[in-house]
Amino acid sequence: MKFTTILASAACAVLFSFNGVSASPINLQTRAAAANSGVVVGYFPNWLYQDFLPTKINFKKYTHIYYAFALQVAGNVPIWEDPEIMNEDIEYGFPALVKAAKAAGTQVTISVGGWTGSTKFSPMAASAAGRAEFIKWNVDLVTKFDLAGVDLDWEYPNGAGPGCNTVSWNDVDNLLLLVKELRVALDKASPSKYKEITMAVRIVPWGGPEDATDVSPFVPYVDRFHVMTFDVNGNWEPVSGPNSPFRVEKGKGFQKGFVEGIEYWNKAGVPFNKLAGGVAFYGRSQTLTGSTAPTTQYSPSSLTSPLGDSDDGPWTNPYCPADSSAASGQWKYSNLRSQGVLTTPVTAASPWVRHFDDITQTPWLYNPTNKVYLTYDDPVSVGVKTSWAVEKGLAGVFAWSIEQDNGELVEAMQAVRNGVIPPVSSTTTASTSASSSSPVTTTTTTTASSSGTPLPGGKCDGVAAFNAATAYNTGKQVTYNGGLFKAQWWTQGETPSSTGPDWAAWTYVGAC
Template sequence: MRFNFILTAAGLALSMAAEVLGKPVVIGYYPSWKRAQMAGVDYSKYTHVNLAFGIPTSSGTFSFDGDWFLPQTVTDIHSKGAKALLSVGGWTGSNFFSNIVKNAGSRSTMISSMVNYVKTNNLDGIDIDWEYPGRLGNNCNVYDITNDTPNFLTFLKELRAAFDSNFGSRQKLITLAVRIEPFDTPSGYASDVSEFAKVVDYANLMQYDINGGWNADTGPNAPFNFESGKGLQASFVSAIDAWTGSGWPANQLTAGIAFYGRSTIAKGDMTKDPNNQYQPQESVVPLGDSEDASWYDACAGSTANSGVWMWKHLRDQGVLPSTSTAAAPWVRQWDPVSQTPWLFNPSTKQFISYDDPQSLKIKVDYAASKGLAGTMIWSMNMDYNGELMNVIQSWQTGGPSTSTPTTPTSSTTKTTNTMPATSTKTTTATSSVPQPSTTSTGGNTGGGPVAGGSCSSTGSYQCADTTGRNPAYFLCLYGKWMTQSCGSGTACYQSGSSVSCGWPS
């Protein structure tokens, strides 16, 4: 049996990023309303902690409901070597940004408030989570598609000048939480955001909440790739492409990771079409995990459920007895395009899209291969025994993965109806991880690669031999072949340009 784990250029990133960019940033959001659940979080696993949220008023001031515990929390964060920032805005806190940034007086008020708050609370900077410049987020928000983006740039330049004047040049951080495409303008998203990057330290991509209960069909919360014609045509990959293609430096961009999934109710039995996670769904979102509850939406004037399932509760409520196995009646599926798992309960017709260690590994490796600064996590309180954080930390340890991940199509603890690991759907994805090439063979008089020999295509792979029993393979990095190895007990297989690790025949 062979697990068709194709080696890609993303695998080189773990060593390359450590060498080129140094220690990756790991930015975690600390929801103030979940303080009780933060007790077991290890701040030393993070480089930055964004305390959420400061809520702006129409005048430009803001308030934070965690003022009472902030001093001790900042001290605790600093004691673990991480930086502490206040995040201002959020989904329900973005009502007034548009009006604030268009007026010089209210901009000045907000900037003064931020400077004073940073001073008073010994913070390392401010994170701004405006959802969204030039686009409606929450229905209560004011937005101006023509002027929000240029006004936001003016505000950020003034904030940077104030921070530098009060604290010294680039001594305090300005970070942004941003959507999957750059800021909106009347002609589409901004084609050049390079001026923003000159005054901002990091933009944190929110590469999740891409599909959900607001859609007509079920779909992946955080797809690695999107499927043509199905769901929102956006993904983890397309978000990175959109921002870097618009002039945002990759080394000032972090990849957004959701430590949660979203649930909806399908209209039919999704197990009858198990290779399709895009199926009609009900408009009412069910309750999610044990921490979910109906919440009142002041804008809509009604109550609703979030449908959120934190990773820790998928695990501790028994839905997932292991990281890759579902408990009956839940059935786990793996989608080869979105590169994410999903769950379905035939009894309740509940669907859950989420990320697990397998899907996060794909994202982390790819982000590193693109030269990103690191990762951003929503949110710090949602992990289970460090299972997801261990994957995030793999970026820091360097080197390709030495494990061989399985790619089950479906699984439960009481059934064996799994499809072959090599099966795939006939689909067309608009973006993908770069595929391996074997065109570079320089440096070996026998025609094959040797360690330290020259090669011409960074990201190329080649097995050390064709026996199907040797775990060694070669990776082309910066013009030189490097020796790598498949996981314990597995061997390298090569068929044309396809290189994979699997159990020896």
Template sequence: MSWYAGWHGTGSTPDFTPENISWSKYTAVSYTFATTTPDVGTISLAASDEQLLPQFVELAHQNNVKAIVTIGGWTGSQYFSSAVATAANRSAFVQTALDLVSKYNLDGLDFDWEYPNKQGLGCNIISPSDSANFLSFLQALRAAPGGRNLTLSAAAGIAPFAGAGGTPMSNVSAFAAVLDYVEVMNYDVWGSWSSAVGPNAPLADACAPGADQQGSAESAVRAWTAAGFPAGQLVLGVAAYGHSFLVEHADAYAAGGAGASALAAYPPFVKGAQPMGDSWDANATAGLDQCGVYSAGGPTGIFDFWGLVEDGFLTDAGDVADGIAYRYDNCSQTPYVYKPSTQVMVSFDNAESLRAKGAYIKDTGLRGFAMWETGGDYEDILLDAISGAAGLEQKSAIVVQYGGRRRSSSLSSRLFSWMRRWMWR
């Protein structure tokens, strides 16, 4: 599966249109995002998406690829809880979802509810019954005549859905009976909200000091399978981007000071001094957010993989550029780069770390991988690395990537990726 960010294909100078998708490498592609609304009878698409989605679906079908739409996302999950809160609402929401499928000739739906019984955006409606109601909705959708043959999936955090008490459910096996797969979003584990520079998307963390064990792919898969979700229906979420931090020279190197050769592990960074990310990183203006809460704005500090090439951290081959300090953490399988001239350190993923994750997918029997975000790769370096190591051939891999670098700014994608820091772990 591939998530296609619709905002990349719209506007006067589109970043990435459906024609740019490497269709031959996917079995399914999901268009993001349709959003929930106060009216259970309406699932909203932006006017530009309503124009682009038919083109997207047509190209998918021409290439024998399933066309899916993702409902929700960080800013689109506000009314999920009320939409599934009662039997009447669930019935209406099932029909609304099926109407969306019919209108655009879709092959499936992907639900990115952030998060059942867990606050995400800050003003989402939530209820202790969210996960139970979500399951009842999915069961009704699957049982409906129009839902029996749909591909149904859900994007979720690295812990199972929250139960009535707010803690991860101990048994999610019923979800496996109605969902084709769950995408486990194993990224934004460390970021600007953390106490130190840590791995954005760690493969493992059991080998790290106790205070640095914030979650990982391995612990996530253990949690989901222990709760009854089969490994063969889990898709590992991986990142084609990294988080940047301002780290002073004295803290950046293991021995202290720029004269040392090795970068320090988990160094402190300068709080409140977020560096700009790549050329997609829009410097948001201050103002009220979607919830009516004041936001100071500023950059997210996110670097897509192509952005690390563009900004001189990496070469065109994805290797470390001259003058850049580098560290590879063998515990979490995470690379770090540091540019002394700007004191910017980035925790990200490269071909080596994604080969390690691909091998883990193969060894564990996971269904595949899901990469956020769509345009983050550079010349398919990351895609080829993970898919090759996972032993996934074209048209058999579940991946989230549409390859290639783009150089214009997209605030929506920057904010969406940055906001995932609130993901429940």
């Protein structure tokens, strides 16, 4: 995750030994399988402090909250940039988050590393003593707070990351030793309650000049690989492009998107049910340099980012000073809505012009007054990724990061929890021409299934009235304001509407 961003019972006692490390991968897979599906993970940045308290999290929308990050930037033991976050009495602290999450039935995992917190993974992982210290710190934390497990977010093995990471030719070999030894330690410390190991990984493995083609040795020990299918294109290139494309356009921009990245990891040896796809709750802007309004997402652009949303500004990586910028150009989705750029999830306000790319399945905006191109995700594009995740049998989806959403994006991810593919728009109309300055709406048409037809005679006999306190599963019907509605996926508290967008939980069947 860039710019300060960036599974139950034992069934087999067969032990395998690799490089002198004893572990039980078959046992691991048996114990973990039931918990490694329908996952919706939200990363929670621990530098938010009072700006976004744990009490603001809608925990019921997430199966896991990943607390990010403990930093691996000195010695063999992770550190907290602000040790106060471990204080029991601090309302923005880690103990408060754990308590609130558990009360809602949501699991918490500690995430180590990130874009700024990976500078010293390599020397720690290079020695048995270093790995032992690192593992003890993590296992102690997992045990103390009864966490779900540990997430390793090394950005990146064999790569310099922001430019200051210590790098060794055998980083990947040492990372494998680390996860094997961590698996043994977690099993020993918690023999009756399984603890996960997950990894946040680059869109192609790992981080050096060569993309790995076989990562299968990791599979028995890692429960999920969170593929960071965002930061795909940006102002590090002189041509604009989508931040998080569903699919890529051949020959345009970086040639890996959500589909291509996940399929690459699968072909490299990771089963689909151990892969989770990344969803960006933020967008990126670039200043275009052409003289005419763009007709595609790929246009000549400046390498200097324009100012993004109201939270954007100068930033310097505290552990790599050369990694700095006057502005990131980033826009939180919640700020796109609250600052009026998007007046609805699919309507842009003047002078912004909204487009939707049918190949990458992503919306994008253009502002003709300052030539700013803005790439982001909305409920439509997130729904496309969620549907594919369900269709391919992925472990689930994850988001960076939860405070950047107003609730509309995570709602579009909920279908993955039930394993039901939500209805897909049969048509998408293009936005108005790029020279238009009027608000633009992308309209969609949803094909109704036979199970969504009105009851005989148009009556709703026997169908219960909607109750905001009731949880409804996919396919459940309710009556509301004289209409019959059907749930497209699991939902609770969302009021049915006959004029709701296609990404809403309820679809209108007809009048009673």
